[in-house]
Amino acid sequence: MINFRLFFPLLLFSCLLLSSCSADKMSTYKKSKALLDTFVAITVVADSKETAEEAIDNAFDVIEKFGELINFYSDKSELSAVNRNAGIREVKVSPETLDIIEKAVYIAERSGGAFDPTIGPEIQLWDFFNKIRPSDADIRKNLSLVNYKNIIIDKGNSTVFLKKKDMLLDLGGIAKGYAADLAVQALKEKGISAGLVAVAGDIKAFGLKTDKKPWTVGIKNPRQKSSEDEIIAKIHLSGKAISTSGDYERYFMLNGQRFHHLLNPRTGYPAYACQSVSVIADQAVMTDAFSTALFILGPEKGLELAKEMGIDALIIDDKSSVHTTSGLEGILFLERNH
Amino acid sequence: MKETIKNTTLADRLLFLLLISLSVAGIFISRDALSQGSEVVIEVDGKPAYTLPLYEDRLVSVGGSYGDTLIEIKEKKVRVREAHCPNQICVKEGWISKGVIVCLPNKLIIIVGGSKKDEQLGIDAITG
Structure with missing residues (x-):
């Protein structure tokens, strides 16, 4: 014979204990991937692993496609086409490439050139791994190639032209942030209301965690x-x-x-x-x-x-x-x- | 009180046992979650391929699109010793004791420790 006096309160207690854990069905899911030559980690709050994974994988795809457009090192990227044609002709680019270059020029203007996406020819002179410091003469010589005002954007025709030959547009100082924004937008479109996208150290957070913090x-x-x-x-x-x-x-x-x-x-x-x-x-x-x-x-x-x-x-x-x-x-x- | 304990049945005792087991398990689970991370996780194409202790020196060869990549663990540090990818960014990264080395052409990520410690500090991500 079961002792109901003791059994029921204990059963009730156990139920409360379990329900306190499962009342909020939302959980946190995290996935990482190598993209944009770096480490991308996405954390989302979702009601199931399937929902979370589908949204995260889609966000990874969005970043990957964007990366193909603006990869400085790939000959196939639109950015490389713009750089190859520096001083020669304008290059037709996709809306995303045009948008990030426009934003880069905007920030260059607002910062009085402290941020300049045409810094490429100077960056290329330095080898931080082999500890090679370029000569003062080389640094001086390439300075004439660094000026964001020589980026000509034709929004109507969706083209970009670098005025001087050997100019190099390097979006390394803005692309990871742009990618984090794209990923958050992609997650939201898939119905995710809270998460964190970290493209290396460029991080964007939205919504609240499962503990409402x-x-x-x-x-x-x-x-x-x-x-x-x-x-x-x-x-x-x-x-x-x-x-x-x-x-x-x-x-x-x-x-x-x-x-x-x-x-x-x-x-x-x-x-x-x-x-x-x-x-x-x-x-x-x-x-x-x-x-x-x-x-x-x-x-x-x-x-x-x-x-x-x-x-x-x-x-x-x-x-x-x-x-x-x-x-x-x-x-x-x-x-x-x- | 004595009366109550005397009157317990098998079901009551089983329930007690279950609750006690849960509490004990909880201690171990939280202890594990709080221990400092000292692992090297090697991911290939987004999936974990190896989880190795950071304190054991060894060489690991991992296959990828550009052949085998040689990963070295030594004195609680990790590096890519040899890779056949075109840009060699992963090799140039050198030794790390915490953080991540990425080899995009080989779809390889090496993650060194820290995550459990970050959780302990209540940190979701690190910038810088």
Whole structure:
């Protein structure tokens, strides 16, 4: 004979315990893939694994197709066609390619050329892996090829023309952010209402997590000494994007000096006023390119530009001092010792 | 109280046992989730192919579109020692102790540790 006095309360307790776990059917799913010469990770909140995987795979396809258009290294890409025909003729491109180049020129204009997508000929001179610093003469020579004003866009005919021969359009400073925006749009079109797209360090978050909290993104410490101080700050994001440009990503040390990949388009040499710059805005295409622009401009002018553009920024200057815009109050949490 | 315990039946005891087992299992599951990541996950074409400990030195050869890629694990670091892809970006990446090495032509991703630690810190992604 079952003791009902004890059995039922226990059964009720067990039911409550189980239902508390399954009341909200939504779960988090994550997948990663090698795309755009980098690591892309997509996390979504969905009601089933099938829904999540279908949406994520579709977003990966969107990024892959976009990557084929703007791949700097592939001869088949539209970007390569534009570069091959520099100084020769205009090239007809697809709406996506035209759009990203338009956005790149817009950010170049707004940043007074601190971000310049025609930096290609200068970047090519540097070999950060083999620690090769180009000669001053070569840097000077290629400077005449760097100027976004020599990109001629004909929107009506959907063509792009680089005015000078040997000019090189390099969308590496904006493409990952643009791809993150495309992926989020693709996920939303598949009915996903919350997720996080990370194209390397260019991240866009939307909706809320299963615990109804915003997404948390860690910002790397530019002068990390151990695994304990990898993160310098955490930020809570929903409906926002974040990108970081740092002098620790691609660099080499020579005679005690750090040579990194964030080149000043006016001089052709690395910019030294910052160690890292994180930008927070609605679109990842903006955060990607403006993080580079603010890095080149330095903390003072960088913060001015951020305010002017209505975007937020966390700047760590050359002395490791932290500068932030007021919009980050309440969502940015600096780790101890900073 | 004594009376109540005396009056328990087999069903009650089974239920108790189930609840206790669940609690114990919970301790182990959370312990596992909180332990620091020290694994190397090698993904080929989006699917995990190998999961290896970071603290054991070894060489792993992974097939891809451009032949075999040689991955080396040594002193808690990982690198692509040899690859036959055209751009060699993966080889140029050098040694990493955390993070990701990508070889796009071979559809190869090497992920080193960290994810469990990030979860512990309450981080969903890292920028920079």
